[in-house]
Structure formats: structure tokens, C-alpha cells
Amino acid sequence: MTAEPAAPTINTAVLNHFHGWEGTVPSGFFAYFLGNRSRADYWAFPEDIRRLYDRERFETFSGPSLDDNIFDWLILLEAVVEARDEFTMVALGAGWGRWLVAAALAVKQLQPIPCRLIGVEAEPTHFQWMLEHFRDNDLDPADHHLIEAAASGRSGRAWFYCGKPASWYGQSIIHDRALDKLAGEAEVEYNNERARLVRTVDLAEVTEGRRKIDYLQMDVQGAEHEILAAAPQILDRKVKRVLVGTHSTEIEAELRDLFGSLNWRCQYDVPINGNVVVDGVAVTLGDGVQVWINPSI
Numbered sequence: 001m002t003a004e005p006a007a008p009t010i011n012t013a014v015l016n017h018f019h020g021w022e023g024t025v026p027s028g029f030f031a032y033f034l035g036n037r038s039r040a041d042y043w044a045f046p047e048d049i050r051r052l053y054d055r056e057r058f059e060t061f062s063g064p065s066l067d068d069n070i071f072d073w074l075i076l077l078e079a080v081v082e083a084r085d086e087f088t089m090v091a092l093g094a095g096w097g098r099w100l101v102a103a104a105l106a107v108k109q110l111q112p113i114p115c116r117l118i119g120v121e122a123e124p125t126h127f128q129w130m131l132e133h134f135r136d137n138d139l140d141p142a143d144h145h146l147i148e149a150a151a152s153g154r155s156g157r158a159w160f161y162c163g164k165p166a167s168w169y170g171q172s173i174i175h176d177r178a179l180d181k182l183a184g185e186a187e188v189e190y191n192n193e194r195a196r197l198v199r200t201v202d203l204a205e206v207t208e209g210r211r212k213i214d215y216l217q218m219d220v221q222g223a224e225h226e227i228l229a230a231a232p233q234i235l236d237r238k239v240k241r242v243l244v245g246t247h248s249t250e251i252e253a254e255l256r257d258l259f260g261s262l263n264w265r266c267q268y269d270v271p272i273n274g275n276v277v278v279d280g281v282a283v284t285l286g287d288g289v290q291v292w293i294n295p296s297i
Helices: 013-017 047-052 070-082 098-110 124-136 224-229 232-238 249-261
Strands: 022-025 029-031 037-039 057-060 087-092 115-121 145-148 156-162 187-190 193-201 215-218 241-246 265-270 275-278 281-284 288-293
Touching (some): 070 215, 070 265, 098 115, 224 232, 224 249, 241 249, 249 288
Parallel strands (some): 087 115, 115 145, 215 241
Antiparallel strands (some): 029 037
16 A cells, blocks of 8 residues: 655745736625635625625735635646646536636636536536536636536436535535435435435546546545546546545545556645645645646646
8 A cells, every 4th residue: 555645845836827816806706816706605604704795895816815725726727837729627526616717717817728617516506506606707607518416436326415505515425225215206304414316427427528638626525536446547548637635544545546556646645634834824624635647648
């Protein structure tokens, strides 16, 4: 088994390729580094914070916030900088699509190349929010491939937690054979939560027709290894860079073994609740983060 590496040194040099946005943020929205706007309703903010967004205001950004999203920013921007001719990103567990929209704005700012976004999200309200979020940021969802489904190791159907969209972004596939016996049911109560029978898609279906994926981002609440281990040949043939949000030490070890067997290069490997220092600021992660680069692409 591949040993867990030491804590990495975080390289923020890619930020030099981009400039922060400044402008007017409409009431009811919050904004990010590149000017991507999200509706405040998408997040269960404390009331005192929520009130800050209930007015139009002018904001200036010098860079992304130094918090546990810093890897999402840095790796996305590195993938955009390295893209040639076109940029393609896949987000599995895309939520409201914030990182897909951020990628589109990064491409627009850096270089005039086609941008293809593929987002997979099974929670029904989150999926509708993703469509809305694209439109709010002047992107037509019809120009991209947004899939209402759960990412899985195989295409088909599965039970999936849903509900509480603003306060819960940890919905996941439910592995319980007892649910499979509920003939004719589409939605049930399970563990005091809502469970819905949803479509599932595997990596082969998600990447069908795409020659190259510049960046694959995953936040799939425990299905990380299952999805990737089911399609190592697709990873090796099509995918340049992967960022995985990890949710158990067992999965972290499995991913090291999987990517090690493919001879991919590990760029970052920070365990759950790991600590890193970014530009002199200590940052504690929630989920773990692994970033792997395919040397053959």
C-alpha cells in the first residue's frame, strides 16, 4: 500500500495569471473572486451574514478567500492555464455548479477558447439551482451538458438522499438492499430523511464523445473510489487532472493505490481535517483533498 505523503507546500503562483473582479453585486447575491455570482438562498447563512446580502453593494476582490475551498480554486485555474484549443471540465456532485461557472469565467478572462462544462448532480433542487446559476452568470445551460443523476460506478438507478438543499450538500447514494424491494415507490422516508430513486451515470457515460477532459472534480460523498476504480482505462486515456474530495481514510488509501497503479503523479494529498499553510495563512480542511495528474496527456 502506498504510504501517505507529508503535508504539501501550497503553490499559489497560478493566481498571477488572473485578476480579481470588481463591480456591483445585486441584492440577494454573493460574489466570488472572478465575479461569479451566486444566490444567497443557495446557502443557509446565519441571519447576521444573510442580511449583508440583502442590499446592492460594490465589491473588490484581490484573490480567492484563503479557506477550505482554496484547492478548488488553484487546481481549476491551473487546468485552465494549461488548456490548449479548448477546455473541458467535469464536475461530479456539482451542487449548484459554482465551480463549473468559475471555470467558464476563468477561461473567458484568460484565453478565447471553447469551454465545455459537464455537471452531474442528483439532488433535484440543487440541479435546478445549477441551471439557474448558469443563467445568472450569462451562461446558457443548453450549451453545456448538465445531467440530473448521481455519479456511480455503473449507469442505472439507485436510491439517493435528497432535501434540505440550502443546509445540506452531503447527499449520497444509499446502499441498502431493503430499499430495492420497494416496488413502485419513487420517494420514501429513510433514516428520517427523504430518499429518492434516481438515475445513475458512470464515467464512461459522462465522458462519452469527449476526447479529453482537462479537469475532473469530484465531491461525491463516499463514492469516490467506486466511480474511478470502475473505469481506470477511461481515466488513463482521457483525463488530464483529477481533484477528489475524500470522505474516509479508507477511501484515501484506496485512491493512492489506484492512481499509483496507473503511475499518475500526486500533486497534493491532504487527509480529512488536514492543515495546510497558504501564503502564510493556516487553513484547516473539512473533506480531504487528493489531486492527481496524468503524465501521459
